[in-house]
Amino acid sequence: MEKFNYDVRVYLKDDDKVYLSCDQISYNQIENVYVFVDGKDAYNIYFERYHIARENVASMVVIKNKSE
16 A cells, blocks of 8 residues: 555634644554545544644644655
8 A cells, every 4th residue: 555644734623723734644644533635535533642632623634745
């Protein structure tokens, strides 16, 4: 399976202008939290490692970068 890197942007409910950008998340690190890639493909993203409470997340956007 190809290994891609992802840029994860997490938008919080209390401020839609705030996001965390977690660069270089590899495909094999993706698990647990549903997000959409290109608006259609659902993946699981593990974000507890960034100390974000699930109930505080409004949306998550994942931009797939080119594989190296």
